[in-house]
Amino acid sequence: MxxxxxxxxxxxxxxxxxxxxxxxxQNMEGDNSHVEMKLSSDxxxxxxxxGVGAHLNHNSNHKSYMTSKFGRTPKNLCYMVATIxxxxxxxxxxxxxxxxxxxLPDSCATSVEKSDEPVAHEMGAAPLMAWSDVKNAFAxxxxxxxxxxxxxxxxxxxxxxxxxxxxxxxxxxIKKFQGYGMKTWTDEHFIKVQDRPLNGxxxxxxxxxxxxxxxxFLSYSANGNVTGAVLYAHYGQESDFRLLRDRDISMSGRxxxxxxxxxxxxxxxxxxxxxxASAVLIYQDPTDYPFEATAELFGHVHLGSGxxxxxxxxxxxxxxxxxxxxxxxxxxxxxxxxxQTASSILRQLGGKKAPEEWGVFCNLGNxxxxxxxxxxxxxxEKKINNVFGVIEGFVDADRYMVIGAQRDxxxxxxxxxxxxxxxxxEMARSISDMLKKDGFxxxxxxxxxxxxxxxxxxxxxxxxxxxxxxxxxxKAFSYxxxxxxxxxxxxxxxxxxxxxxxxxxxxxxxxxxxxxxxxSQFGNGNWESNVLEPLKLDNAxxxxxxxxxxxxxxxxxxxxxxxxxxxxxLLDTQEKLITVTSNQHLQLAEAAAKFAGHxxxxxxxxxxxQMDLFKYDKIIRIHVAQINRKVNxxxxxxxxxxxxxVQWLMSASGSYSRASxxxxxxxxxxxxxxxxxxxxxxxxxxxxxxxxxxxxxxARESPFRHILLGSGPHTLKGLSNHLDALxxxxxxxxxxxxxxxxxxxTWTIQGCATALSGDMWSLDNEx
Numbered sequence: 001m002x003x004x005x006x007x008x009x010x011x012x013x014x015x016x017x018x019x020x021x022x023x024x025x026q027n028m029e030g031d032n033s034h035v036e037m038k039l040s041s042d043x044x045x046x047x048x049x050x051g052v053g054a055h056l057n058h059n060s061n062h063k064s065y066m067t068s069k070f071g072r073t074p075k076n077l078c079y080m081v082a083t084i085x086x087x088x089x090x091x092x093x094x095x096x097x098x099x100x101x102x103x104l105p106d107s108c109a110t111s112v113e114k115s116d117e118p119v120a121h122e123m124g125a126a127p128l129m130a131w132s133d134v135k136n137a138f139a140x141x142x143x144x145x146x147x148x149x150x151x152x153x154x155x156x157x158x159x160x161x162x163x164x165x166x167x168x169x170x171x172x173x174i175k176k177f178q179g180y181g182m183k184t185w186t187d188e189h190f191i192k193v194q195d196r197p198l199n200g201x202x203x204x205x206x207x208x209x210x211x212x213x214x215x216x217f218l219s220y221s222a223n224g225n226v227t228g229a230v231l232y233a234h235y236g237q238e239s240d241f242r243l244l245r246d247r248d249i250s251m252s253g254r255x256x257x258x259x260x261x262x263x264x265x266x267x268x269x270x271x272x273x274x275x276x277a278s279a280v281l282i283y284q285d286p287t288d289y290p291f292e293a294t295a296e297l298f299g300h301v302h303l304g305s306g307x308x309x310x311x312x313x314x315x316x317x318x319x320x321x322x323x324x325x326x327x328x329x330x331x332x333x334x335x336x337x338x339x340q341t342a343s344s345i346l347r348q349l350g351g352k353k354a355p356e357e358w359g360v361f362c363n364l365g366n367x368x369x370x371x372x373x374x375x376x377x378x379x380x381e382k383k384i385n386n387v388f389g390v391i392e393g394f395v396d397a398d399r400y401m402v403i404g405a406q407r408d409x410x411x412x413x414x415x416x417x418x419x420x421x422x423x424x425x426e427m428a429r430s431i432s433d434m435l436k437k438d439g440f441x442x443x444x445x446x447x448x449x450x451x452x453x454x455x456x457x458x459x460x461x462x463x464x465x466x467x468x469x470x471x472x473x474x475k476a477f478s479y480x481x482x483x484x485x486x487x488x489x490x491x492x493x494x495x496x497x498x499x500x501x502x503x504x505x506x507x508x509x510x511x512x513x514x515x516x517x518x519x520s521q522f523g524n525g526n527w528e529s530n531v532l533e534p535l536k537l538d539n540a541x542x543x544x545x546x547x548x549x550x551x552x553x554x555x556x557x558x559x560x561x562x563x564x565x566x567x568x569x570l571l572d573t574q575e576k577l578i579t580v581t582s583n584q585h586l587q588l589a590e591a592a593a594k595f596a597g598h599x600x601x602x603x604x605x606x607x608x609x610q611m612d613l614f615k616y617d618k619i620i621r622i623h624v625a626q627i628n629r630k631v632n633x634x635x636x637x638x639x640x641x642x643x644x645x646v647q648w649l650m651s652a653s654g655s656y657s658r659a660s661x662x663x664x665x666x667x668x669x670x671x672x673x674x675x676x677x678x679x680x681x682x683x684x685x686x687x688x689x690x691x692x693x694x695x696x697x698x699a700r701e702s703p704f705r706h707i708l709l710g711s712g713p714h715t716l717k718g719l720s721n722h723l724d725a726l727x728x729x730x731x732x733x734x735x736x737x738x739x740x741x742x743x744x745x746t747w748t749i750q751g752c753a754t755a756l757s758g759d760m761w762s763l764d765n766e767x
Contacts, residue, residue, distance in 0.1 A: 129440055134605055135510065137438045138597050141430035144586040147593075150422035151414075155574065159417075161193065161408040161453035161460075162382030169407055169421075170387045173450045176425050177389030180432035182448070187386040189315045189463045191307040193456050194219040194300075194377045202335055204281065205372040206230070206345050214337055216296035216569075217377060218265060218282070219456055220308060221334040225374040226278045228255040230349060230365040234358045235259050236268030236282075241275050243355045249364065251275040255371050257345060259285045260568075264538035266303040266457075269334045279333035279373045283342035289565040293343070297336035298410040298568050300455070304328035304703060305543045306462030312700030314467035327701055333375045345371070384452035386460045391431055393444040393604065396679060399475055399686075400445035401603050402550075403427065403596065404461060405482035406454025406540060411570035415577045417454070419585070420482035423593050424448055430597070442604035444477070451540070454483065458540040465548050473548050477686050478603055481541040481554040484567065485592045488559025489581040492521050495535040496553035497545055497689060497709075498615035500599075501528065504553070506610075507598040511591060518557070518584075518591045535709065546704035546711070549690035551611065555595065557581075557588050607678045608667065611685050613660035613756070616692070617653075619708060620749060623716040624653045630723035641726060641735055642742075649746045655753035663756060684758055691752035696744040707748050713741050 129137075154172060159165035170186070177184045196202065196217040204212040231251060234240040236258035244251060256272045260282055272280045284297060302308045307315045308326035351366035387407075393399070405420030412418075428448045434440035453459035465472060478500070494504055505527060512519045521530040535542055541552035556563070564580060566572040577585050602610055628646045635642060663684060670677055693705040694714045704710035712718055719741060725733035 131605060134440060134601055135598060137434050137440060138430055138601060139594060141433055142426065142590050142593055144590050146426055147422060147586050147589045150426050151418055151574070154421045154425065155412070155414060155418045157412055159408055159413070160410065161456060162384050166408050166452055167385065170385050170450065170452070173407065173421065173425065174387045174389070177428060177448065180389070180429055181436070182389035182391060182428065182432060184387070184389045187388065187464055187467070189384050189460065190317065190381055191315045191384055191453060191459055191463065192309040192379055192381050193453065193459070194221070194379050197376045197378050200376050202376055203374045204335065204337055204341065207348065207370060212337065212341050214296060214335065216298050216336040218334045218336055219300040219377065220302040220329055221375050221377055222330055222332055223375050223377060224333060225372065226255070226333055227370055227372045228253050228278045229367045230255050230257050230345060230369045230371050232257045232346065232349065232354060232362060232364050233272070234354070234360070235262040236271055236280070237263055238271055241271055243357060247352065247355070249352070251277055253278050255279045255281060255373060257281050257283070257342065257365070259283065259288065260297065261288050264536065265299045265334070266301045266328070267537065269301045269330045269332065270303045273330055273332050277332060279335070281335055281337050281342070281373065283337050284339050284565070286339055286343070289339065291565055292571065293340040294338050295569045295571055296338065298455070299336065300457050301330050301334045302326065302328050302457045303330070305458040306466060307459055312466065312698070312703060314463050316467060324700070333373050335373055335375055384460055386452060386464055387450040389428060389448045391435065391442065391446045394441040395443040395675060397445050399477060399682070400447050401478040401480070401600060402447045402449055402476055403480040403482065403600060404449035404451055404540070406452070406460070407450045408452050408455055409572065410455055410568060412573045414574045415487060415564045415572050416484050416567050419486050419589055420484065421450060423482050423485065423589055423596070424450065427593055427597055427600070431601070444604040446600060446604055454540060457538070458543055461540050462543045462547070465543055469548060472550065473690050476550050477609055477682070479541055479544040479550050479552040480596050480599060481539065481552065482596065483540050483554070484563060485556050486577065486581060486585055486588045487556050487564035487567070489557055489584050489588060490559045492519055492531060492555070492557055493533050494531050494553065494555040495533050495539060495541070497551035498619055499551045499611040499613065499689060500553055501532070501615050502612040503599055503602065503610045507595055507602070510598055511594050514594070515591055518588065537711070545689065546706040546709050547699070549693045549706065551689050553599065555592070557592065607672050609682050609685050613663065613685065613688060616688065616708070617657045617660055620653050620656060623708070623720070624649050626720055627716065627723065630720060630727070634723055634726050637727065642738065649742070649749070652746050652750040652753065655750055656756070659753040659756040663758070684756055687755040688752060691755045692748065694744065694748050695751070696748070707745055713737065714745060716745060719745060
């Protein structure tokens, strides 16, 4: 009887039925739990074959309790009738409970049973909102005035990584997430960064003239003092150095004077180091950055991302790891100078004229144009905190997408960090409000992330990836970067995984119809050529895709090919952004939120992840055709130097093509009302990016392992470059290394096709 009372109490007073949700705070692995309601063994006996008498009879004979008690007293008969009635009520309630559980689909169930009132593809978001209702509800939550408020709340005059200002801003963000009803947590790291000397200074002296002591600096530069002849090298790209080499200009020991722009500071310094330069000076040229000539420039020169003193592993606690240094740290000095200082140096340079291809009118410098560079940066350890909030999914809660923005900045950092953080908070508020008021229930989880130490090379984001790589690579299906999204107002640019191109196009169509002036590029001819750009090394989305194999996206409004001219300076204020955007920064922030929101909501709303598998098929084929042409060229010169054909690589490419087509056929011929079936298909789709990471290179030595979008000799681009070296008989060429890399790249593509095929018995083993 006590068990019966307990059951009834739980039915009427217990919590309502709900899906078991994934708690990202407590368990990064995110395994769903499955809760079952069972009767006790006593209750099983009561309703089982032995009946009530077998449970209640304490006598040794086999007469039923009802028989033994019948006729003894009417009072006992009443007790018996009451007991039977109570059991009947309990049975009815249990039957009702089971019926209700069947009506509510379980996220762990393999199929969904149809109710009397069928709902098309009812998958646990009961009821599943139509996409048009979802996007309209989101759009109604956004307004320019809300962004003005958000920017004001998270703006700060000083919030460099690890500072008290950074910590205070982190507290604001996490309180906002909590106010939206989200589960929150923090991720603490102890990182090593290089800052300018507090007591001393860095210095630059040209031709024994005035000693310059710049306030700006480049973190992770080598320290020391060098004197060498100045050599102007334009933007410091590989093509720029080739032009200088073709002119028989000696670069060994020279101090390279290089303009900011085109490529990252780290790439400029790495290219100069290959030419055996002794130092690099970087400045903002007035033609690209027309503002104060005395503005100081800040940045970093680590050719990678994350803490360079914990390469490949997280900086949770330095004591548990052996000392290590990233191979991406430069071996030469690097320092920024003001535009005013650079102009003074350029006016005094002698030597040959700059190449016509550069379109500049200055001399390159000769051996007598000596300059002294001294760098005394200090390596310090800082504690940083990444801050997270999650909106949990209602079906596949342990599958999640991440949307993030850096929180730190060199100075005010309004365009570089405040705008992104404000948009992040507004998107979190809007989607949370949709759950509370509009009945929106996402199938998958959304993680909102506020990173620290972004200015030092996406350190916070990369350390998080390194710390939870095994979980994130299988459960995070996309990342959207909000850093620097409003850098201008004339053009709109997107850099992303090719798997997201079709999704980007659909999102642009929807926001383009609402505001054609802000997305004018999309409506002019081929949208891909007008809008898409490569994902660069210094983009926070890059380690997500090239290191972790997570499809990623980054976008920005810009006024030209260069970013906001005030990025990396102490002039990055709201007033400057208003000038750069012609007072449209609030409207641009709203448009950016709509674009990102469309992609986020689509990825967590639809049954299947909207990823395009055929884009990589085309890209792989282009690379294979290029390698085939170069192999044929080298074979004509040296027949035994490289493999006789690229048949293996072509076969692997064909395997991927067939696997992607077969998966799409399987999806078209499947019953998408089955939750488990959708989950299996989505996992196969998610495996593509992850399996394009080479498993044959070290994450420490070659962190960006993606063979199509990464960097290094293991990539298809690296193979193509190696063939060029073989063709020109360059001393850097290595036949054995090429053959090994060729085989491993081939098998990486074949492995991706194998994972995409699904079941072992569905594999196409032709290699």
